[in-house]
Amino acid sequence: xxxxDVSTDDIARALAAAIGDESLLSAGLSAATRxxxxxxxxxxxxxxxxxxxxxxxxxxxxxxxxxxxxDIDEIIELTVGEVAAYVNRRRAAWPQAGQGR
Amino acid sequence: MSRFLFVPLPLTxxxxxxxxVADALSVRGHDVAxxxxxxxxxxxxxxxxxxxxxxxxxxxxxxxxxxxxxxSMWQRYIIPMARFILPAADRAILEYRPDVVVADxxxxxGPLAARQHGLxxxxxxxxxxxxxxxxxxxxxxxxxxxxxxxxxGHDASDLLFSPYLVIAFTTSALTGAQAFPGHFALTGPAMLxxxxxxxxxxxxxxxxxxxxTVGTLATSLAADFYRRAAEAIAPLAATVxxxxxxxxxxxxxxxxxxxxxxxxxxxxxxxxxxxxxxxxGMNTVCEALAHGVPLVLAPIRHDQPVVAAQVVRAxxxxxxxxxxxxxxxxxxxxxxxxxDPSYRLMAAEVGDSFAAxxxxxxxxxxxxxxxxxxx
Numbered sequence: 001x002x003x004x005d006v007s008t009d010d011i012a013r014a015l016a017a018a019i020g021d022e023s024l025l026s027a028g029l030s031a032a033t034r035x036x037x038x039x040x041x042x043x044x045x046x047x048x049x050x051x052x053x054x055x056x057x058x059x060x061x062x063x064x065x066x067x068x069x070x071d072i073d074e075i076i077e078l079t080v081g082e083v084a085a086y087v088n089r090r091r092a093a094w095p096q097a098g099q100g101r
Numbered sequence: 102m103s104r105f106l107f108v109p110l111p112l113t114x115x116x117x118x119x120x121x122v123a124d125a126l127s128v129r130g131h132d133v134a135x136x137x138x139x140x141x142x143x144x145x146x147x148x149x150x151x152x153x154x155x156x157x158x159x160x161x162x163x164x165x166x167x168x169x170x171x172x173s174m175w176q177r178y179i180i181p182m183a184r185f186i187l188p189a190a191d192r193a194i195l196e197y198r199p200d201v202v203v204a205d206x207x208x209x210x211g212p213l214a215a216r217q218h219g220l221x222x223x224x225x226x227x228x229x230x231x232x233x234x235x236x237x238x239x240x241x242x243x244x245x246x247x248x249x250x251x252x253x254g255h256d257a258s259d260l261l262f263s264p265y266l267v268i269a270f271t272t273s274a275l276t277g278a279q280a281f282p283g284h285f286a287l288t289g290p291a292m293l294x295x296x297x298x299x300x301x302x303x304x305x306x307x308x309x310x311x312x313x314t315v316g317t318l319a320t321s322l323a324a325d326f327y328r329r330a331a332e333a334i335a336p337l338a339a340t341v342x343x344x345x346x347x348x349x350x351x352x353x354x355x356x357x358x359x360x361x362x363x364x365x366x367x368x369x370x371x372x373x374x375x376x377x378x379x380x381x382g383m384n385t386v387c388e389a390l391a392h393g394v395p396l397v398l399a400p401i402r403h404d405q406p407v408v409a410a411q412v413v414r415a416x417x418x419x420x421x422x423x424x425x426x427x428x429x430x431x432x433x434x435x436x437x438x439x440x441d442p443s444y445r446l447m448a449a450e451v452g453d454s455f456a457a458x459x460x461x462x463x464x465x466x467x468x469x470x471x472x473x474x475x476x
Contacts, residue, residue, distance in 0.1 A: 036167040040424040
């Protein structure tokens with residue numbers, strides 16, 4: 001992990017911004033927090049989160065496409081930490097693709 | 102005269118449209134029979150109606166929300182229910198000899214039995230989960246749902262959509278521009294009044310009236326939502342009064358401008374309402390829109406997020422997160438829906454599309470066509 005890596009906190013901030021609910025940040029999110037089971041995000045929320053992650057971390061980050069590739073139990077169990085790891089994998093694979101802030 | 106065997110589900114949102122369509126068939130001179138649990142359906146269909154009982158089976162409460170709720174709905178309800186109803190549906194067809202089987206979209210025993218006997222069958226799409234195929238975005242989940250159906254041992258074709266007739270209780274004002282095949286009939290809602298008297302003198306004509314309901318859900322989730330809703334409404338006492346349609350024990354000590362009633366005659370009440378706050382259940386939403394009443398929607402699970410998104414896109418309501426919405430956010434959403442006339446206008450526009458689509462009578466006419474085609 002380098003200083004440049006996207007952290008769980010970064011993802012938590014992106015989630016809160018995307019769904020317009022800052023109370024998520026005070027709820028003590030961790031890498032193990034599940035998007036669906038713990039945060040009650042639905043598919044519409046995920047679309048908004050996906051758009052924001054792409055804007056922040058580049059066009060190689062396609063959360064909707066990533067989730068579409070998961071099976072039913074992986075979607076149910078998807079965590080904040082897994083989203084951070086996915087974003088970091090994409091940024092590592094496509095360092096030239098429009099880095100955001 | 103034709104004979105129609107209904108295979109419904111004993112759930113309010115599913116049973117009511119089926120009952121309304123069956124009434125419309127009877128009015129047109131047809132014969133109707135039912136296959137379902139006696140304890141649930143007998144009070145609804147009356148003592149003289151023909152019913153082939155399935156017995157009553159209790160299913161465990163379903164899980165939370167999202168994809169987990171979808172998984173549990175299939176594994177714990179739809180598939181076991183199909184196996185449970187199938188023998189009764191089979192017997193009903195042998196004894197009643199219907200021309201057409203009319204099945205709820207999730208009462209898969211209906212199409213399974215109809216096929217065994219070579220009968221045409223129609224789908225009653227009482228929800229919004231399947232029609233616009235939102236699961237297409239999650240191909241592995243979609244494949245999982247198909248595998249669940251396949252576990253019932255049928256061929257590869259779809260049990261959720263009849264190749265003869267699919268009646269969907271919605272219109273393109275909600276589903277959007279998507280085109281459907283000719284055997285899909287979007288009839289708008291088929292509505293049925295719920296029993297329940299209402300003390301009209303409780304309503305203050307000088308204040309706006311808001312109905313709050315999360316349907317038949319009676320859990321701590323519902324209690325928590327009603328508590329936040331009551332907190333949202335309390336400071337608006339000068340201009341707003343609210344009716345919570347739910348079990349009174351879920352909201353003890355409501356504020357003075359909040360009435361709690363276990364049973365409300367929804368259709369009679371709708372013309373008196375200025376807004377509805379609900380869980381985006383298809384029936385409640387359609388009843389509100391049919392009367393041009395705008396909505397604040399807090400979807401919980403299943404097709405409710407889909408319904409909420411459709412209403413928001415139609416401009417007839419605002420969506421808030423069911424589990425997280427604070428009293429302040431809920432109050433702000435309500436004030437917006439009450440204050441900005443565009444929500445009421447757009448709700449009325451959806452309502453006009455419902456009226457034009459024909460509802461239960463139009464559904465009955467299409468079913469008649471299937472029966473005639475079968476002769």
